[in-house]
Amino acid sequence: MKKVNIGLLGLGNVGRGVWNIVEENKDELKKRSGYEINISKILVKDIDKQREVDVPKEILTTDFNKILEDDSIDIVVEVIGGIEPSVDYMIRSMKKKKHVVTANKMAIATKGSTLLRTSREEGVMLFYEGSVGGGIPIINGLNENLVANKIEEVIGIINGTTNYILSKMTREKVSFEEALKEAQEKGYAEADPTSDVEAFDPMYKLCILSSLAFDNVVNISYIHREGITNIKPIDIEYARELGYVIKLLGIAKDVDGELELRVHPTMVPANHPLANVNDSFNAVLIKGNAVGELMLYGRGAGELPTGSAVVGDIVSILRNRDNPLYYSKFEEATIPHKIRDINKVQCEYYIRMTVKDKPGVLGEICSIFGKNNVSMLSVIQKGRREECVSLVFITHNTLEGNIRKSMDKVSLSNDVVKVENVIRIENLGLQ
Amino acid sequence: MKKVNIGLLGLGNVGRGVWNIVEENKDELKKRSGYEINISKILVKDIDKQREVDVPKEILTTDFNKILEDDSIDIVVEVIGGIEPSVDYMIRSMKKKKHVVTANKMAIATKGSTLLRTSREEGVMLFYEGSVGGGIPIINGLNENLVANKIEEVIGIINGTTNYILSKMTREKVSFEEALKEAQEKGYAEADPTSDVEAFDPMYKLCILSSLAFDNVVNISYIHREGITNIKPIDIEYARELGYVIKLLGIAKDVDGELELRVHPTMVPANHPLANVNDSFNAVLIKGNAVGELMLYGRGAGELPTGSAVVGDIVSILRNRDNPLYYSKFEEATIPHKIRDINKVQCEYYIRMTVKDKPGVLGEICSIFGKNNVSMLSVIQKGRREECVSLVFITHNTLEGNIRKSMDKVSLSNDVVKVENVIRIENLGLQ
Structure with missing residues (x-):
């Protein structure tokens, strides 16, 4: 049995998920990839920190160079998040001919072109299925399965925290502040919830989805963004009366060759499948000129769902390592669109x-x-x-x-x- | 621009869809696959038949050997359906080193092992995304995106005709016979509706899905099958009263290492997403030990949705042609299961x-x-x-x-x- 060594950058939520899946599903992964997957080094900030995962201490390191300079490591998995030092680590890894898997929406949304160009130049693969929609295979869907389509619309609930808050406000008629407080207590929302409630997180995700859907390079500045802090129980009550449910949607449409890109609270008909996507679930509706309407629905976050996407990417790399697979999308705008005002x-x-x-x-x-x-x-x-x-x-x-x-x-x-x-x-x- | 010649077997519903998508989305397909896709020969029964698609007569042929012996044809697309002569055509094409794409559920469900073994032996690819769920990327989902999971359950509405009939019976309180008649008038059901209403069609599809989900080779004889002909309006009415909706489900579960495989009318809770999948839409719910629950929802049939899957497979072949991609699943039972009584x-x-x-x-x-x-x-x-x-x-x-x-x-x-x-x-x- 061939063996592949992985360098894992980060051992937070997603890092733990990756570790646990590789352990738990070892046999299946061997059979399906042809490799024994071995996480041989893990970059952490603090080696002595108490962790909720049983990882041997001797593979932890605080020095990225230990992973970079280790020629036995073929694949680097970046699950630190944020732009720096993550982007720098990924680029340096690729220059050392290591394949990269990341779940980092900010890095892909803002530095995707550079990262993907580096991957092609260095002849290594860079996959990022975990960056949008957790375990929902939306990136692969756009890159592969729907490749025969002109995509007309991508509309989704792509932030679990705000969906949890809005679901709670709708069901229990509580205020935004109360719902946020509970989301924080349950660990669905951060102490500083700005990234979610002001819709930065879904903006990054929509940036990635629209780049892929429309063969473009979408800049986050093209996206109109509004959060949910101004939604009051009375708005939700009026919505209900009028036959609607309020959801924070990411919306990307090709309207007569112009891209309409926006993330904001939206009233959707109460009988539409998106209206029934509750709590921390995510869902993405895609309209293509061949496939018609397609909806993908599942866990948009969490260590195991996102870990499922990351480990899936590792297996894709192993299956294609003799002949690296690239996607021309995203690296440059092959079909430039105007952005609709x-x-x-x-x-x-x-x-x-x-x-x-x-x-x-x-x-x-x-x-x-x-x-x-x-x-x-x-x-x-x-x-x-x-x-x-x-x-x-x-x-x-x-x-x-x-x-x-x-x-x-x-x-x-x-x-x-x-x-x-x-x-x-x-x-x-x-x- | 490189060019690839395709031999299309069959110009019915799906064949028309494939032709139209290749024409309509020519530019996108070039950019995404790096090839000009050219359907250079089409096998039909009757060259002079009036058709709803504008295909030049000179590329039609009634002789399969014209396609088989044409060395300029690299990919054969089989959309005739049924077992013979389709399986024979596919095997002979692969022996001539032609890659094959098919949307043929019967062929894959009953001869999948042979077909996939041939593909590996001949060093060519065989893809069949269109065989289940039309444009819904469920085959790829199981083969690639969810590869990191132990799959626990696959439950789906995988027959559009019976879903149309049951939806109509539920909404309009008409009898099975009336709903079937309308389905036939609208072209959703065949003149002889046995394959759909007696659940043979979803049995074949469940056979494929369960083989992939559980790394097994499921024989159709393992699947318990019941159709919908005995569902009366009064059953639907009682279901409603009790908070359920009746759907024809394909159900495959791994229960303590034994596979439970069944296709039958089922009462599902009225507030579950599957209960709201109506008319000719399909949906598949997958439960994996990492991803949790995931639902894919879309058009399960029709020339363009199924064509979308077939053309997607053509692009996959073009992207991987230098280094053929196989999936170990299905070819042999890597993880044998008992079948649950x-x-x-x-x-x-x-x-x-x-x-x-x-x-x-x-x-x-x-x-x-x-x-x-x-x-x-x-x-x-x-x-x-x-x-x-x-x-x-x-x-x-x-x-x-x-x-x-x-x-x-x-x-x-x-x-x-x-x-x-x-x-x-x-x-x-x-x-």
């Missing part, structure tokens, strides 16, 4: 505002909307609090630019206390 | 029977169940018709053997007019 997005909108309860206010607001070509599908007036009243509008399909112009004008009115929330509605339907 | 299946059961409406009948039946260790979760008595009454039982989790013994005894009772239906209940839950 956010003002050109077209959808229905939910708008909630607090206004003074006096005659003529509704008429004034409606006239502002009308002048900006925004027409209304429905208006709900509910709940009185002193002299103010809550107004909810659902617009017909309209341009975001028209909504923004309307909101600017509406905000100036003395009768409008506050525009509380504007949420886009995606009337997704399976064909 | 159907009497050892454990689940809850729905049992509907017509009995005489007189005192003591319920007691008699319950005592028979009791003697066979079957205990009841609930009993519903409803609807009178002359002197007979309909009785519905839901059992606690129990052995199929106990149910069968009970039913044999119950049938002998003079007070039992007929055991109308026995339907297994799978209390699927996403973890």
Whole structure:
């Protein structure tokens, strides 16, 4: 039996998962890859730290060079996360002719072109299935299985933390703050939750997915991003009444050759499969011109699901090591697209505002909307609090630019206390 | 630009899809595979037949040898279906060092070992993503993406025709016969619907999926098979009342090292994602010891979705042609399993029977169940018709053997007019 030595960079959540899968599924992995997979060195910050995994101390090192200079190591698995030193470690590993597997969304989203170019130049493979959607095989799906398609849309719930929070707010009618607190207690959210709740994490992931789906190199700056901190229980309640559920979606669409790229809270029809993806599950809906609509659903994070993707990549490398496999996508924009201005997005909108309860206010607001070509599908007036009243509008399909112009004008009115929330509605339907 | 010539066997539904995708997505395919894909010969039965696709007549042939002996053809795509002559054509093509792509579930399910052994012996590739689940990348999922997992369960809606019929019966409360008639009118069901409604088609597919999932060679004779012809609107109505939906499921489980393999109508909880897979959509739920639960959902048939899988396989061959890629699975049983006797299946059961409406009948039946260790979760008595009454039982989790013994005894009772239906209940839950 041939043997392959692996250098593991990082022994956090995902690192533990990789170690445990390689141990637990040793026999299957031998049969399927033809190799005995041996994690021979692990880079950690602190060798003496107590760990929840039974790893022999003698293979731990705090010195990356010990792994880099070890010629018996053929594959480096990077599960440290963040951009530096991870990117530097990966590039140096590839220059030493080591294949690389990573689960690092930030590194791939921001340095993907450089990393993949290095891999081709050095004749080694770089795989990153674990970087998006945990154990869901979405990267491979776009790189291989759906390669016969022109992809038209990729829409997904690609952040488990915010999905957990929104699911909890929807089911238990608690506030964002309460739901976040519980997510933190359960370990679903970090002490500093910014990356998740302000939607940076799904922005990186959407950057990777859209680059692959549209044969492009998407820069994170192209993506319109809004988090979920402004979602109130009352918005979720209105959504329910109107037949919607609020989800944080990553949306990438090819609209007449322009890419629409956005991550934001979205109302989706309550009977759509995405609406029923709850808690920390992820799901990605892909629309291709041949395959039609396809949805992949599963655990978007966690040591074992992400470990499943990472170890799957290791086996792919072993199977292709005599003839490295590259994907031309992502390395450079083979089919350049324009990026669609956010003002050109077209959808229905939910708008909630607090206004003074006096005659003529509704008429004034409606006239502002009308002048900006925004027409209304429905208006709900509910709940009185002193002299103010809550107004909810659902617009017909309209341009975001028209909504923004309307909101600017509406905000100036003395009768409008506050525009509380504007949420886009995606009337997704399976064909 | 390098060019590859393809010989296409068959120009039916899937053949048309393959032709159209290769035409429509020509540019993308060039960029992604590095080849101009050229379908240079097509085997048909009748050259002069009117076709719904614009194919130049001069590339049609009725003689397989014209394709076999053409050394400029590197890849043969078999989309004729059935076992012979398809299997013979594939084996002869491989012996001429041509790679093969097929969407033929019968051929792979019954002759998969021979076909895949030939491929390895001849040093050519044989891919068959289109054979199960149309455009859903389930074969690749099991062969590649989930390779790091011990698979515990594969459960799926893998026949679009019966799912269309059951969805229609559920939504519109029509009979099986009416729903079948409409399915036939819409082209979803064949004039002779046996293969679908008697569950032969999903049996072949489950055979392939379970072979891949459990590193085994599953023979179709191992699979317990029941069709949907006995499902009545009243069963669907009772299911609804009890919180279930009836679906035709293919179920493969590794239970303590034994394989449980069955295709039959099943009650699934109404809030489970599989319950909401309607019409001709397919979905497969996979449970692996690393990835947890994963669901793939999409179009399970149709010229473009299945064509998407076939053309995806062509690109895989082009990317790996210098170093053919094989999968050790399926060719021989690397991890042999025992097949679990159907009497050892454990689940809850729905049992509907017509009995005489007189005192003591319920007691008699319950005592028979009791003697066979079957205990009841609930009993519903409803609807009178002359002197007979309909009785519905839901059992606690129990052995199929106990149910069968009970039913044999119950049938002998003079007070039992007929055991109308026995339907297994799978209390699927996403973890």
